[in-house]
Amino acid sequence: MEANTYNPALFEDKWYNFWLEKKYFHADEKRVLKGEKPKFSVVLPPPNVTGVLHVGHALNSTLQDIVCRWKRMKGFEVCWIPGTDHAGIATQWVVERELAKEGLTRHDVGREKFLERVSKWKEQYGNRIINQLKKLGTSCDWDRERFTMDEGFSKAVRRAFVTLYKEGLIYRGKRLINWCPRCHTALSDLEVEHEEEQGNLWYIRYPVVGGDGYIVVATTRPETMLGDVAVAVNPDDERYKHLVGKKVLLPIVNREIPVIADEYVDPEFGTGAVKITPAHDFNDFEVAQRHNLPAIQIMDDWGRITAEPFKGMDRFEAREAIVAMLKEEGLLEKVEPYVHAVGHCYRCKTIVEPYLSDQWFVKTKPLSEKAIEAVKTEEIRFIPKQWENTFFDWMYNIKDWCISRQIWWGHRIPAWYCKECGHINVSEEAPEKCENCGSTNLYQDEDVLDTWFSSAMWPFGTLGWPEETDDLKAFYPTDLLVTGFDIIFFWVSRMMMMGYHFMGEKPFSDVYVHALVRDEKGQKMSKTKGNVIDPLEMVEKYGADTLRFTLAALAAQGRDIRLSERIIEGYRHFANKIWNIAKFIFSALENVEMKGAVAYAPEDRWILSKLSDTIETVDREFENYRFNDAAKAIYQFLWSEFADWYIEFSKQRIYKGNEEEKRTAAHVLVTVLRDAMKLLHPIMPFLTEEIYQKLPNRDAESIVIAPWPSIEYKFKKDEERVEIVKEIIRGIRNVKAELNIPPSTPVEVFVRSDNDKLMETIGKMAASIRQLAKVSEIHSTSEAPSGCVSFFLPGIEVYVKVGELIDVESEIFRIMKKLKGIEKDIQKLEKKLANENFLKKAPREVVEKNRAELEELKEVFEKLSGTLQQLKDMEIG
RNA sequence: AGGGCCGUAGCUCAGUGGGAGAGCGCCACCUUGACGCGGUGGAGGUCAGGGGUUCGAAACCCCUCGGCCCUACCA
Incomplete structure (x- = not known):
């Protein structure tokens, strides 16, 4: 403690390594199964392996860490499972970009070599984000770290796929899906981002x-x-009734197509x-099905036109060309500017194309029912509650989920097609022969599964499913999920569906939905805008504890966080x-000398009582996930009560007291410091450990496993009296x-008062009053002395003798203002x-x-009026 | 088009039916034996605007204005 200022760099890494060595974060399933300890389990939303830690991650893991550390100190066996997500499209894209620098495409190197390359990339960079999380103090059970494509997880995914297929909840079919011509894969509805764009409405004449x-x-x-x-009109539209059933000639193509009526x-x-x-x-696809019309594909999977006379042309070039040709033929009536929503690929922002192809789907409706029910009955709670609406809205309108992706990095679909009879063999392991015809001429489906299919199994896959492990028995269902609202659809609701289906039980109890971290102007942070705050840089400059405390203090429910470096500072x-x-x-x-009897002074009881109040508050606020209120309560206690008042009071005895007084003050100082450090530890783990380790009254090897403070002191009367002394x-x-x-x-x-107890307290604290208010002498009096300036508090009158220092005029002014x-x-x-x-x-x-x-005010009013009169007399006299 | 969130001190925000608050910033003063990354004292608000419910509204309801977000296949 030689350093004058706080320098977190000197101890943060040291303590983190100490905690890891001591295995404090490791959960023991046996202790839970034997009933020795209650469990508290959480799964970390697995960040993408391609990811680099951003403030969103920092907030997410800080909040989880706060709850986990708090529960650990409260005696729970805390199991917090970390891991990473293979992030199919994103990761593949990163490696493809690397290849592109060498002038290669993935097709040039081939599937096997490409996958080797991705694996190598993952080996090299995949742990980057995990190491970054450790810098923040994250207390995950690193022995249980998982990856969505590790061997166990792959087995779980295959088991789930096969089961759902056999239950008829997974099917294959030729459907119109969202297709990204750049990523060259199908996307689920959720992976399409709609954005308003300025376009045109072209009015075309069909003869x-x-x-x-x-x-x-x-x-x-x-x-x-x-x-x-076809051309469709509304059946009730009088303008076109006579044309329904007739044919029109499709320009350029010169194909005759019918005019149909559809609602x-x-x-x-x-x-x-x-x-x-x-x-x-x-929409057209659905209309066509109702009218038994064929679907004619005119574009390939790269977004190029395949129909004459524009064959090989890009879709947007073709638009220009067709418009030009129509204009030439006099078939373009007019063009109007028009704003409409256009779908873009969530990864590469390319405009997606509705594309007709063979894909795999999950029938979601039957799976959604239990999830909806769970939220309705509050078996699963959203915090804040408003997010339930978002959840319901999507679940009620849920559509089948396209889970096949035409990429290589991911869980390959466990389906083998028979070249002889065309039968689809779906099984966990590669079949030797076709289950239908016995042929050995089989080939596996080329596609992989949507990344979210595997992450939907995260809460039980990480615990060892499909094996019946002790971990599953001990820690499933998990207690808490902390995540951002942007993945309620993608992830949260799908975990619910899968959890209920495969485990027969909810995957988690509470879903805490945290804020989005924005910059100080309220804009989303993005690399392109250059307004990102790098959490690691902040850790380096200000310490992980400071960053964590800032995030906690700003994490008010239901509101976005505006973060700036100034606030962290x-x-x-x-x-x-x-x-x-x-x-x-x-x-x-x-x-x-700490050994020996102690005798509490009023201020000791006051601060101990305040400490108990703070413990109560912090416990309650953590319980309700009100992180900002908990942070505020500790801040207020440590700074405004403990430092500003108690420490100042204590100096009288520390510097000038007798042995017993010194001992008592030291004892209280140390007690309050220790418990306050414990209260703060979930938010600021490093600093509190550094201090805890130096405490003479340390009650555990480390604050990480120290018992949470209990409420022991309630001295309400002393508290009130000391408050008056402060006043x-x-x-x-x-x-x-x-x-x-x-x-x-x-x-x-x-001072004049009838309250003997209060006078006794004042007497005991006279030295503090003299020192803190710079008072030469404090006397008890039975009548109002003259030549004084006075003020009145509940049950006591205070007269300050200012003698010749008094400026009668300004005092009159002061009192009149008060009156x-x-x-x-x-x-x-x-x-x-x-x-x-x-x-x-x-x-x-x-x-x-x-x-x-009112009574009190009237009393004060009267007394002050008296004083005022006295002063006025003095002025005249 | 539908839904949601927000508007409170100069700034960032707590506060959801009975006294308008915090942090930062600002002003004045202070080399007080932990801390100037500090201490003491202070200034500052028509709680966006309007209407309603209520004994009582920053809070509950309705409308308007302003800012943000999500969902949606209207060609």
């Missing part, structure tokens, strides 16, 4: 066959007309006539303050400040208490409180 004139259709995608199979068409929009392109539009002051509190206490201990000191300082008397000028003080304020309050209260409705309808205690307040 009516065997008649005169045209039917005009409006479209945002003229290039798809090559695949049109789907909105007569109000555009011309009320819609071109139908089943292979390239989701501000909270380092708090860490520094704690450092200095400890420094003072350790130096105070040097000259004290006296504050009042004297205030008088000096307002009368422009330098704070250091000693003054004489008289004015009091008068206003009295009037307000009198009016309230004159209101019969208030007296009749308000609860009695509220009325009583108001009455008492």
Whole structure:
């Protein structure tokens, strides 16, 4: 404790390594199974292996760590399982980009070599984010670390797939899906981001066959007309009734297509006539099915046109070309600017294409029911509750989930096709022969599963499923999930579906949905905007504890966090303050013999009582995931109560007291410090350990496993009396400040009170009052002395003798100002208490409180008026 | 189009039916034996605006304005 200022770099790594060596974070399933300890289990949302730690991760893991460390100290066997996600599309993309630098594509190197390359990449960088988490102090059970593609997990995934397939909940079919022509894979509905974009509505004339004139259709995608199979109108639309059943000639292609009637068409929009392109539009696909129309594909999987006369042209080039050709032929009636939502790939932002292809799907409706029920009955709770709506909204409208991806990095679909009979063999291990015809001529499906399919199994896959492990028995279901709202659909709801289906039980009890971390202007942080705050840089500059405390202090429920380096810097002051509190206490201990009896002074009971209140508050706020309130309570206690008042009080005895007084003060200092460090440990693990280790009253090998403090002290009366002493000191300082008397000028003080207990407390604390308010002497008096400035507190009058220092005029001004304020309050209260409705309808205690307040104000008013009169007399005289 | 969130001190935000609060910033003063990353004292608010419910509203309801987000296949 030699250093004058807080320097976290000197001890953070040291203590983290110590904790790892001691295996404090390792959960013992046997202790739980034997009933020796209650369990508390959490799974860490696995970050992408490609990931680099950002503030969102920091917030996420800090909040979990706070709860886990708190529970650990409360005696729970805490099992917090970390790991990483293989992040199929994202990871593949990173490696493909590397290849591209060498001028290669994945197809050039081939599947096997490519996968080797990805694995190598994962070996090299996959643990980066895990190591970064450790810098933050994360207390995960690293012995249980998992990866969504490790051997056990792969087995779990195959088991789940096969089971769902046999139950008819997974099927294969040719459907229209979202396709990313750049990533070259199918995407689920969720992986498509819709963004408003400025486009056009092109009005195109389709000549009516065997008649005169045209039917005009409006479209945002003229290039798809090559695949049109009909024109649809609303059946009730009088304008077009005569045309239904007739044919029109599709321009450029010169194909005759029917005019059909379908409810789907909105007569109000555009011309009320819609071109139908089943292979390239989701709505059109459905219309076509209702009318038994074929789907004509005119684009390949790279987004290139396959139909003449534009074969080989990119979809957007083709749009220009077709519009130009239509214009030339006089078939383009008009063009209107039009804003519409366009789907983009969530990974590479390429515009996605509805694409007709063979894919695997999960039937989600049957799986969703139990999950919905669980949230309804609060078997699973969302915190804050408002997120339930988001969850329900999606679950009620859930659609089948496309789980096949045309990439290589991921869990390969365990399906083998028979070349002889076409049968699909689905099994966990590669079959030797076709189960239908016995042929050995089999080949495996090329596709892999959506990454979210495996992460949906995270809460039980990490515990060893499908084996019936002790871990599963001890730790499933987990207790808490902490995550961001952006993956409620992707991940949270799917874990619920899978958890109930395979475990027959919920995967977790509480889902705490945390905020999004924005920059100080409220904008999302992004590398392109350059407004990111790098948590590791912050750890280096200010310490992990400071960053953690900042995040906790800002984590109010249901609101985004605006973070700036300035705020983090501000909270380092708090860490520094704690450092200095400890420094003072350790130096105070040097000259004290701790053995022997102690006798509490009033201020001792006061701070111990406050400590108990704080323990109560912190416990409650942690229980309710109100991290900001817990942080605030500790901050307030340590700084505003302990440092500002108690430590100042204690100096009287530490520096000037007899042996017993010194010992008592030291004893209380150390008790409060220890318990306060424990309260703070979940939020600031390193600093609290550093201090705890130096405490003479340490009650465990490490604060990590130290018992959570209990509520032992309740001295309400002492608490109240010491509060009044504080008010006296504050009042004297205030008088000096307002009368422009330098704070250091000693003054004489008289107090008058009928409250013997209070007078006794004042007597005991006289030395503190003299020192802290710079008072020369404090006397008890039975009547108001003259030549004094006075103020009044509940049950006591205080007179400050200012003698010739007094400036009568400014004191008169001061009192008049006060009287004015009091008068206003009295009037307000009198009016309230004159209101019969208030007296009749308000609860009695509220009325009583108001009455008492009024009485008190009236008393003070009278006393102050007396003083004022005295002063006025002095002025005249 | 539907849904949600937010608007409180200069800034960032707590506060959800009975006294308008915190941190930072600001002003003045202080080399007080842990800390100037400190101490003491202080200034500062029509709780976005309007209406309603209530004895009583920053809080509950409705409307308006302003900011943000999510969901959705309207060509």
